[in-house]
Amino acid sequence: MDEEKTALMFRALGDATRLHIFNFLRVCCCPVAVEDTGEVRPVAGPTVGDVCCHITGADRINSTISHHIKELRLAGLLTVERRGKNMLCGINHKAVDALAAYLAEPGADEPDTGGDCCT
Amino acid sequence: MDEEKTALMFRALGDATRLHIFNFLRVCCCPVAVEDTGEVRPVAGPTVGDVCCHITGADRINSTISHHIKELRLAGLLTVERRGKNMLCGINHKAVDALAAYLAEPGADEPDTGGDCCT
DNA sequence: AAATTATTTCGTTATTTCGCGAAATATCCA
DNA sequence: TGGATATTTCGCGAAATAACGAAATAATTT
Numbered sequence: 449m450d451e452e453k454t455a456l457m458f459r460a461l462g463d464a465t466r467l468h469i470f471n472f473l474r475v476c477c478c479p480v481a482v483e484d485t486g487e488v489r490p491v492a493g494p495t496v497g498d499v500c501c502h503i504t505g506a507d508r509i510n511s512t513i514s515h516h517i518k519e520l521r522l523a524g525l526l527t528v529e530r531r532g533k534n535m536l537c538g539i540n541h542k543a544v545d546a547l548a549a550y551l552a553e554p555g556a557d558e559p560d561t562g563g564d565c566c567t
Numbered sequence: 568m569d570e571e572k573t574a575l576m577f578r579a580l581g582d583a584t585r586l587h588i589f590n591f592l593r594v595c596c597c598p599v600a601v602e603d604t605g606e607v608r609p610v611a612g613p614t615v616g617d618v619c620c621h622i623t624g625a626d627r628i629n630s631t632i633s634h635h636i637k638e639l640r641l642a643g644l645l646t647v648e649r650r651g652k653n654m655l656c657g658i659n660h661k662a663v664d665a666l667a668a669y670l671a672e673p674g675a676d677e678p679d680t681g682g683d684c685c686t
Numbered sequence: 687a688a689a690t691t692a693t694t695t696c697g698t699t700a701t702t703t704c705g706c707g708a709a710a711t712a713t714c715c716a
Numbered sequence: 717t718g719g720a721t722a723t724t725t726c727g728c729g730a731a732a733t734a735a736c737g738a739a740a741t742a743a744t745t746t
Contacts (some may be wrong), residue, residue, distance in 0.1 A: 451583065451586055451587065451590070453584065454586060455580070455581055455582060455583045455586045456581075456737055457581075458577050458583025458586065459577075459578070459582070460577070460581070461574070461581070462574055462575075462576075462577035462578025462580070462581040463574060463578070463703090463704085464570065464571065464574045465704090467573060467574045467577065468570065471570070476590035477695070485746065488602040490620075495722080495723090496628035496722075496723060496724095497721095500723095506699090508707085509721095509722065509723060511705080511706070511707075511723085511724075511725080511726095512705050512706070513706095514723060514725090515704085515705085515724085516704095516726090518724080523722050530712085530713085530723095531715070532713065532722095532729095533712080533713050533714060533720095533721055534713095534718080534722065534723085534724075535723065535724095536723095544670055547670055548667055548670035548671040551577035551666055551667035551670065552620060552662055552664075552671070552699095554648075559724085581728090582733090582734085582736090611731070614692080614693090614694075615694095616691095616692065616693080619693095628692065628693060628694095628737070629689095629736085630693085630694075630695080630696095630735085630737075630738095631705060631735050631736070633694060633695090634694085634695095634734080634735085635707060635734090637694080649693095649742085649743085649745070650692060650694095651688095651740080651743065652692050652693085652743050652744060653692065653693085653743095654692075654693065654694095659708095
């Protein structure tokens with residue numbers, strides 16, 4: 449996973465509102481289908497409106513939430529797909545797993561420059 | 568791990584320069600001591616100057632790098648300790664592990680609100 | 687004590703981000 | 717076709733952030 453993309457994901461999660469959205473979608477029921485291509489898309493799940501309702505408490509959709517969801521999507525952490533009038537949100541588990549692995553395995557994608565860097 | 572703190576960590580890693588610093592420190596040799604209190608501190612390792620040199624290529628310390636290191640430290644991801652004239656940097660593995668676990672275990676710290684959120 | 691080295695803090699400027707409301711777009715229903 | 721619903725895009729002002737150089741602080745050497 450390239451560093452640019454990784455930073456983008458971390459950045460997306462580095463906002464209280466977005467992290468809240470992300471958590472909600474993770475604990476929420478979000479059945480997904482995996483295409484032959486490997487692409488993952490939500491089969492059912494909360495709409496952008498549901499998310500907005502849960503996060504803000506308001507029953508009207510908020511442009512701010514829409515914007516945050518877009519940012520999470522651009523980072524690759526969310527999938528969003530139109531279903532009629534609604535947009536269904538789902539977690540991109542593959543991306544989340546990759547990010548978790550990144551944190552768990554130090555320097556897996558970096559040439560080892562250690563040894564000549566200590567004082 | 569509380570959500571506020573988690574977002575702070577993600578935010579700290581969500582900048583290309585800081586992620587670069589973080590990666591450098593992870594692959595670099597960074598022996599640490601664990602105190603009786605559980606506190607972790609670097610025993611040896613790259614100084615702020617070493618980090619700056621590696622990241623920017625310049626041989627002079629840069630206030631920008633100093634600032635980024637401070638931010639990583641405030642997020643709890645780095646430990647910084649004075650050793651004579653220098654400041655030694657080290658990774659706070661405990662915090663990194665906690666962050667990795669957070670990503671790996673969906674909703675471990677969130678009450679399950681699923682079931683009534685799908686359309 | 688003065689000079690030197692390593693690093694942080696401060697003040698400034700340019701850029702980005704956040705939240706908001708209004709307008710635009712897309713889809714469905716009558 | 718004309719609404720109604722769901723969502724995104726646009727434009728705005730306020731607040732946060734990033735990079736930079738200069739000054740300040742801390743520890744070491746002479």
